[in-house]
Amino acid sequence: MDLLHQTDRIFFEKTGLDLARTQKIVSDALAAGDDGELFLEMRHSEMLMFDDGRLKTASYDQSSGFGLRAVAGDAHGYAHAGELSESALKRAVDSVSAVTKGYHGQAALAPTAGSNAPLYSNDNPLNHTSFETKIKLLQEIDSYARSVDSRVKQVNASLAGSWQAVQIMRGDGARMADIRPLVRINVWVAVEENGRMESGSSGAGGRVMLDQWLTPDSWQHQVDEALRIAVLNLDSVPTPAGEMEVVLGAGWPGVMLHEAVGHGLEGDFNRKGTSVFSGKVGEQVAAKGVTVIDDGTIADRRGSITIDDEGTASRRNVLIEDGILKGYMQDRQNARLMGVDATGNGRRESYAHAPMPRMTNTFMDNGKDDPAEIVSSIKKGIYAVNFGGGQVDITSGKFVFAAAEAYLVENGKIGAPVKGATLIGNGPDAMSKITMIGNDTKLDSGIGTCGKAGQSVPVGVGQPTVKMGGITVGGTEAA
Numbered sequence: 001m002d003l004l005h006q007t008d009r010i011f012f013e014k015t016g017l018d019l020a021r022t023q024k025i026v027s028d029a030l031a032a033g034d035d036g037e038l039f040l041e042m043r044h045s046e047m048l049m050f051d052d053g054r055l056k057t058a059s060y061d062q063s064s065g066f067g068l069r070a071v072a073g074d075a076h077g078y079a080h081a082g083e084l085s086e087s088a089l090k091r092a093v094d095s096v097s098a099v100t101k102g103y104h105g106q107a108a109l110a111p112t113a114g115s116n117a118p119l120y121s122n123d124n125p126l127n128h129t130s131f132e133t134k135i136k137l138l139q140e141i142d143s144y145a146r147s148v149d150s151r152v153k154q155v156n157a158s159l160a161g162s163w164q165a166v167q168i169m170r171g172d173g174a175r176m177a178d179i180r181p182l183v184r185i186n187v188w189v190a191v192e193e194n195g196r197m198e199s200g201s202s203g204a205g206g207r208v209m210l211d212q213w214l215t216p217d218s219w220q221h222q223v224d225e226a227l228r229i230a231v232l233n234l235d236s237v238p239t240p241a242g243e244m245e246v247v248l249g250a251g252w253p254g255v256m257l258h259e260a261v262g263h264g265l266e267g268d269f270n271r272k273g274t275s276v277f278s279g280k281v282g283e284q285v286a287a288k289g290v291t292v293i294d295d296g297t298i299a300d301r302r303g304s305i306t307i308d309d310e311g312t313a314s315r316r317n318v319l320i321e322d323g324i325l326k327g328y329m330q331d332r333q334n335a336r337l338m339g340v341d342a343t344g345n346g347r348r349e350s351y352a353h354a355p356m357p358r359m360t361n362t363f364m365d366n367g368k369d370d371p372a373e374i375v376s377s378i379k380k381g382i383y384a385v386n387f388g389g390g391q392v393d394i395t396s397g398k399f400v401f402a403a404a405e406a407y408l409v410e411n412g413k414i415g416a417p418v419k420g421a422t423l424i425g426n427g428p429d430a431m432s433k434i435t436m437i438g439n440d441t442k443l444d445s446g447i448g449t450c451g452k453a454g455q456s457v458p459v460g461v462g463q464p465t466v467k468m469g470g471i472t473v474g475g476t477e478a479a
Contacts (some may be wrong), residue, residue, distance in 0.1 A: 003122065003177040007167040011040045015064075015084040022089065023173060026068070029093040030171030034105035035071040035332055036096075037310060038169040040084070041351040045162040046126050050138035052154060060126075065351040070096040071333055072103045078354040108336060110174035111312040119297060119304050119314075120207035122179035124163040129210045134159055137214060145189055145223045151234075152227070153197065154190040159183070161210065168311040176311035182206075182302065182458060184447060185213050189226040193234050200229025200404075205446035206300045229386070229405055236419035239406070239475030245381030246423060246471040247374055247409070252386055252444040254463035258362050259392040260399040260427035261292060263452070265319050266345070266357040267334035269394055276397035276428055277325060285325045286431035289367050292320040294329055296344055296360030302446040303361040303460035310346035310355050317343045319362075323431075331357045349455040359450060361460030367437020371465040374436045376412035382421055382473055383407045383414060397427035400474070422474035430468055438465030 012019045022038070030036040042064040049057035066089065067080040077099030079092035141157040161183040168176045184205030191198055202225035204213065213219050248256065269275035277285060286292070296305045296314030305314045310332050318326050330338070331346030334357055347358035375383055383406060390401035401423045408415040443462035450459040 003179055004167070004175060006122070006179065007040070007165050007177040010042050010165050011084060011167055017084050017086060017089070021086060023169060025086070025089055025093060026169050027171045027173070029068065029097060030070055030107070032100040032103050032105060033070045033072045033107070034336065035108040036069045036171060039067040039069070039309060039348070039351055040167045040169070041065060042165045043162060043350065044124060044126055047158065047160045048134055048138060049156065049158040050142055051156045053142060055135060055138070066092070067348070067351040067354065068092040068096055069354055070100050072100050072105055074337055075099050076333065076354060080352045107171060108332065110170050110172055111176070111310065111342065113313065119299050119306050121181055121209065123181060123209060125161045125181045125183045125209045126163055129214070133214065134210070137219060141187060141219055141223055144220060145187070145227060148223070149191065149227060149231070151191040151193050151231070152189055153192045156188040158186045159210070166309065168309070170311070174311070176307050178306045180207060180305070181209065183208060183210050185219065185222060186447070187222045187226045189223070189230050191227070191230045191234065196234060198230050198233035200226045200233065202226040202229070203445060203447040206302050207304060208300050232405065232417050233419060236417040237408075239382070239418040239421040239473065240408070241473060241475040243470055243472050245378050246468050246473065247378060247381065247383045248463065248466045248468070249383070249385040250371065250438060250440045250465050251442045251462055253384060254363050254444065254461035255387050255448065256390065256399070256401050256423070257292065257364055257463055258359065258448070258450070258459065258461045259390055260397065261431060262294070262359050262362045263392060263394055264397060264427060265328050266359070267328045267330040267338065268357050270328050271334050271338050274395050276395065280325050281327060283325055284323050285428055286320055286323040287434040288323045289437050290320060290323050290431055290434055291318065291365040292362070293318055293365055294345065294359055294362045298361055298443070298460070301361050301443065301460045302448060302458045303359070305347070305360060308344045308346045308355070309348045310342070312342045312344045312346060314344040314360065317345075329357050329359060331355050347457050349457055353455050356453065356455070358452060358457055359459050361443060361462070363441060363443060363460070363462030364437070364464060364466065366439050366441045366464055369436045369438050371438040371440050374438055374465050374467050375409065375414065377436065377467065378409040378412060380410050382418065383409045384421065384423065392427070397429070398425070399427060400424050418475070420476050424472040424474050430471060433468045433470055434466055435469050436467035440464045
């Protein structure tokens with residue numbers, strides 16, 4: 001059974017909505033506008049958390065609803081409801097019709113069909129593994145962490161999963177559907193030695209079932225990694241402050257690229273002229289060799305989507321190529337207003353939110369340099385292997401990022417781990433200071449969540465090992 005027929009059963013056969021009548025209501029509601037859609041959603045989600053030797057949280061939620069959007073020029077009307085009924089839909093029509101009153105637009109063509117190649121399973125991961133098995137896994141994680149090292153004082157382990165079914169109905173009768181699984185496992189460990197307490201964390205996930213983390217080799221790796229970082233931090237020294245060479249590790253450090261560059265390449269910021277990258281298509285915005293890609297078509301990845309939340313097929317978009325800005329990530333409204341094609345980046349958190357341009361899996365492509373040679377080339381600087389949180393100003397490009405795992409490097413030799421290292425700079429400026437790009441690009445382990453305008457969506461980040469010259473490092477000790 002294809003996805004459209006599966007979602008028809010969910011949204012029409014088992015609810016108070018009739019397919020033909022719903023289509024007529026939507027067509028009439030959107031007739032005067034430029035664009036719009038009815039977004040139908042059902043979501044099942046579960047969260048289990050084992051903390052300090054006991055099950056602390058066990059939650060399950062099932063929600064369904066719709067969002068109706070009418071677009072007129074650069075304006076849109078949006079209404080949503082947490083019930084799937086004709087009466088609720090008619091009330092939504094009354095609300096959104098205000099934006100098209102007296103307006104006579106030209107309806108945009110429906111998104112063209114993609115390859116229809118499945119990127120992930122449509123099974124429900126919440127039902128795929130029994131509740132008892134999940135609890136046992138969390139117990140085993142807790143016991144293993146405490147048995148490996150006597151310095152372990154606290155363990156937090158969690159499992160989260162969701163299953164989302166969506167159908168998009170347009171005014172011209174076109175319909176698209178997707179069913180999206182998502183799971184995530186996280187481990188946090190605190191250790192204490194000589195009165196000093198430090199912590200570390202590790203996690204993984206994707207649009208898969210939970211099966212691959214049920215084997216000891218898999219979940220023990222997450223515990224070992226969290227413990228490794230925690231123990232490492234016990235020996236950390238204060239971070240020297242000042243301007244110095246910085247090498248970023250492969251994988252999760254791509255979160256800095258996501259924040260400092262990726263958000264600035266989203267279409268709405270550039271249409272409004274509020275991004276530091278506005279009006280720079282065709283210009284050099286990064287060092288030669290830097291290629292940045294947003295790709296929502298990578299199988300089983302956390303940020304992947306078969307179609308976006310407007311029905312546009314996901315695709316691989318080259319944003320920066322060899323340092324030259326090629327284009328922005330677009331939803332349908334911004335694309336039309338900017339005179340370009342939609343790129344499959346119209347995403348929303350749920351039926352209660354209107355879509356906007358958002359990233360999927362955003363990463364820097366491979367270079368030609370050997371990662372070991374990149375690190376050994378540092379005369380005096382920081383090797384940042386892993387990152388914690390950060391903040392970015394889209395308009396100016398300024399960023400501040402905290403390193404979760406970083407080392408002093410002098411004359412090519414990796415030294416002591418440092419604590420409290422922050423990287424301070426400007427996105428485009430930092431991109432122009434890249435001097436070496438590794439041949440080891442990888443994506444993160446599947447833990448990324450992106451926030452924008454109060455909405456959160458799952459994403460992927462990644463990059464190769466990268467060297468940047470003259471980056472300001474904030475620390476607790478003068479360089």
